[in-house]
Amino acid sequence: MALRTVLKRLGELVLVLLIVSFGTFMLISLMPGDPAVSILGEGHSPAEYAAVRADLGLNDPLFERYLHWLGEALSGNLGTSIVPPYVDVADRIMGALPVSVELAVLGMGMALLFSLPLAMISAHRAGGRLDRLISAGTFGVLSVPSFLAGLLIIMVFANQLGWFPRAEWSRLSEGLGQNLYHAFLPALTIALAETAMFTRVLRNDLIGTLNEDFILAAKAKGMGTMHILFSDALRPSSFSLVTLMGISLGRLIGSTIIVEYLFALPGMGSLIIGAADNGDFVMVQGAVLVIAVIYVVVNALIDISYGYLDPRIRRAHV
Amino acid sequence: MAGTGTLHLRESDQVLSVEELVVEFPAKGGGTVHAVSGISFDVVDGETLGILGESGCGKSSAGRALMQLPPPTAGSVRLQGAELTGTSRRELRGRRAGMQMIFQDPVSSLNPRRRVKDLVAEGPRTRGEKVDEARIREVLTAVGLDPDVVWDRRPHELSGGQCQRVCIARALMLDPELLICDEPVSSLDVSVQAQILNLLEETKRRYRLSMVFIAHDLAVVKNISDRIMVMYLGKVCEIVPSGALKESARHPYTRLLLESVPEAHLPGARDETSISATSAELPSPLDPPSGCRFRTRCPLATDVCASEEPRLRPAGEGHYVACHHADL
């Protein structure tokens, strides 16, 4: 029974991935700019451009090109960049992806670490002074654009206090300590806005849960406040949060461009913008596909986690 | 307990006649919920039929199936001789107007944004009829509301009892022949419950209605009904004239219900030795027991109950019982 559910899920996942990849492929082929111009530069004859286009296979029907590209992609070949220095797209992505993933995961982890206690304090005495303070704070943070927050963080922690470096990246292979040391400030920048969102969402759900009878029942058993918040209230309140985390993780991997720029980090955001600037559609295509796959897989995992969060759902699926 | 058999159906004067009604729907995790499994009953002109049963017995599913909301899986529902099941949507709308329904939770069955005057006029208006104010006032007065006071109110500005009165007024606007009441007083306080029960009796007399009254409270059902149909797990156990319920009911399930009722005016009158069902759980409607569906909780159950479904047999004037062992 359970195996069938998993297989069904997997089937759905593959379907979604096919649709997403085709969508990506279509959109990119609609991108303005002629790849042939990107490759040869200005001032060549129409015949020369046409030859390049034919060479790239751009004259084939769209679907045929998609199938070809998909086949290659499945075997791990995302093609070669069409502009100098003609690097392998997969290699380039594998270089940038860990940076982005690490930033996103670290940022989310930090956000979770901050938002759990904040939301609990807020919800425990909803409407109280602390709750209003936290509410105002999260509103404030959400209204500050991330580049401004990033700049402030750099000014305080890197320039004034000198606790952390700016504008450097240290790969994980150079040692975990070094890596975390360099990743801290950018992750913190990302965490700020996420913390605000997580706190607000979790607070609202917690308030709903804390009004439930089973919370009163736990109280009437003499359970302490901490026990009630963590053991009774948190799990039933975390649906929206977990959903939001799934969306955030996908979003963060592809769109931490401002943070990457501020801290001069070689992540996916910079990769895509750079490639799009050069008209390197093969690179953009590959990068977007990888992000889409991660996004879909993460959200499928989130879906499965609902079953863990609420046993009633588990039964409905089986 | 069966409910198979049509011996109890009457010949003439039927406002509503229901034969072999089946309601099934897919369960969430697969399988089929057998909510109502082939029941037959009728309501004659001016009669109130009480449908009595505990949660999960199919009484509400049956009530909704009468209204074709949604249509039953199988069976026939005829109102004034006109078949409702399997008719086209447009025809159904015309035929169904003679049958109106009121529900358990009066507040949530009213659109919270509309005012009383519009709520009451809604039925005829959606049918494209013009509604004059005098008629709305007349019906509001008939249900015991002061039109001048409630005219512009919205549901949340009324009490639960007042909302139920509005629901009754809404139903009356369409000149129904049959009123189906699904637990109409179970969310109301005792003092308000009595008001609504009295109002339903008055309304029935005044507008010459027939009624199907679905509820779980024995005394309430007995008070308002002429005949009572006792349901268990989608089947009919017993059909008994209301006046004879307490003394003459024979089905072990009806007896169990009767003996479970705590009565306020008889303190200390608990009879410890009376029939008591084994505390076994209500079987799942996904996989109801074979034969008599009550047998898993019945103190009288024997082998025949598992193998053979009891049919409704006459047990007196207008009284039918579906049981192998209730001495008839």
Place this chain on the structure above:
Amino acid sequence: MTNAPALLEEQAAASPSGPLLVVDELRTTIHTPRGDLRAVDGVSLTLDRGEMLGIVGESGSGKSVLGRTIMGLHTTGPTTTIQGRVAFDGLDIQQLEPARLRELWGDRIGMVFQDPMTALNPVKKIGVHLTETLRKHRGLSRAEARDRALELLAQVGIPDPRRRIGQFPHEMSGGMRQRVVIAMALANEPDLLIADEPTTALDVTVQRQILDLLDRLQDELGMAVILISHNLGVVAGRADRVAVMYAGRVVETAEAASLFRAPHHPYAEALLDAIPRLELPPHLRLDAIDGAPPNMLRPPPGCRFAPRCRYAQDDCVATMPTLAATPGVPDHRFACFHPVHLDAPEPAAPTADTAGGR
């Protein structure tokens, strides 16, 4: 009971060891955006050890808030003000530190809730619900708590406890869940159980099983029970004593048999008359009470029931009647200037009668 208030000595003297619970002029006011809601408005009562007190009232009568205030779940804070006193076995509930209160809850005072569908945490297994209270109050080890939880499940009549203990609440029927809620409340054998509408959400056959269970457990454990219900029938057959609440106040209190045989307060009388009765023929017009309970943001002056009362006279609106004893029957107290059924004979041997099957 050395620190029982002087004015309650009279009641305290009734029982040799003093009452388990003394509630004195209790007022619970809930501050809402629309004004102060006087949910409980001057309630005094006592409860002996091992006694079952039924509290009857319609929605909004304050019976649930009273139960929770007695337990200390409502305390004076930004949204609530509490006046008066609740003394549980000599402890002033309102003066206790939160930590001391939590030691009482689930240990010496247990609570059963109305809806077993919502009173259990949907993400926790049945076993955890039971073991966490055992481990907190008794300091049992994991294994000991599990053994005791199995015992408890068997005690409340749940078949196959070994299987049930690993199940989630949604895998059980309403009746079974209510048994779990009761097991949870009784885990540490409390002196007082507050059961707030314990059978309202249940079917009538299951209701009877649960009430029988509460009866049996009360005997076995010798605990006192406050049974709160809107259903007069539920209370009538089970409680030793009954208090009828209307609009935040107790309007009548007596031995169950005495009250149901001859209610003196017009509200109690009307409430009894409004219920359809099984032994009467169908289609009888019910004696409904006109109107609706008062808005407790602005309760009427004088007797709260006066606007709906068929016996009301000028004095009812002018002054609020207080609880006074029936002549010759000190246990039967009512708050009314124009009582009914005063000449009705009191039951000959009320104590033997109310004891019911016990």
